[in-house]
Amino acid sequence: MSTRIYHNPHCSKCRETLALLNDAHVEAEIVEYLNTPPSREELVEILAMLDMRPRQLMRRHEEEYKANHLDDETLSDDALIDAMLRMPKLIERPIVVSNGKAVIGRPPVNVKSIL
Template sequence: MDVIIYHNPDCGTSRSAPATIRSAGIEPHVVEYLKTPPSRALLQQSIARMGISVREAVREEAAPYAQLGLDNPALTDDQLLEAMMVHPILINRPIVVTPNNVRLCRPSDLVLHPTPKRSAG
């Protein structure tokens, strides 16, 4: 199985996710997203596949969050995405991508649990 993890090696939660994946016998493709951030389109697609809002994908603990006033509820998804493109540290992590799923793995043990199937409507 091809597994990609968007990872920050300075983050404890992010560091434990690749180890958890490896313990399942899978060698993930690790992308240090601060060095190689995803494109805006890929980030937007990943957020949609995770089934979360753009706001939920923003890391509130990152220093630029408060400085940029990103807690303002009037900000649009486009404005939040732009902030994440300019400051990739704002992308919440780790994000794990498999052929069937994309998941924000906070806490990191979420990597072990399948995402519940969504009903078609």
């Protein structure tokens, strides 16, 4: 079983989710996604596992979202994915991928559903 967490060490929910994984004795690959964003293929795969459209995975309150007019409903999914790849801060966090499934750790206890 391979588990990966897309993590921001400055985010309390990320830290809580990582602690939950550690408490469950789950060895997870930690991806600090602000420094090492997922590839397009990984992001598309994560979206599919989450059964989400790109806008649903975006942090819409971030200044980058507003400044880049990403609230424009005419933008394609590809354009929104491109924006998340350019500005990974826009990607909701934490995301845990395990056993071919993914979940957003908000709240962190959500992660238990895929372990």
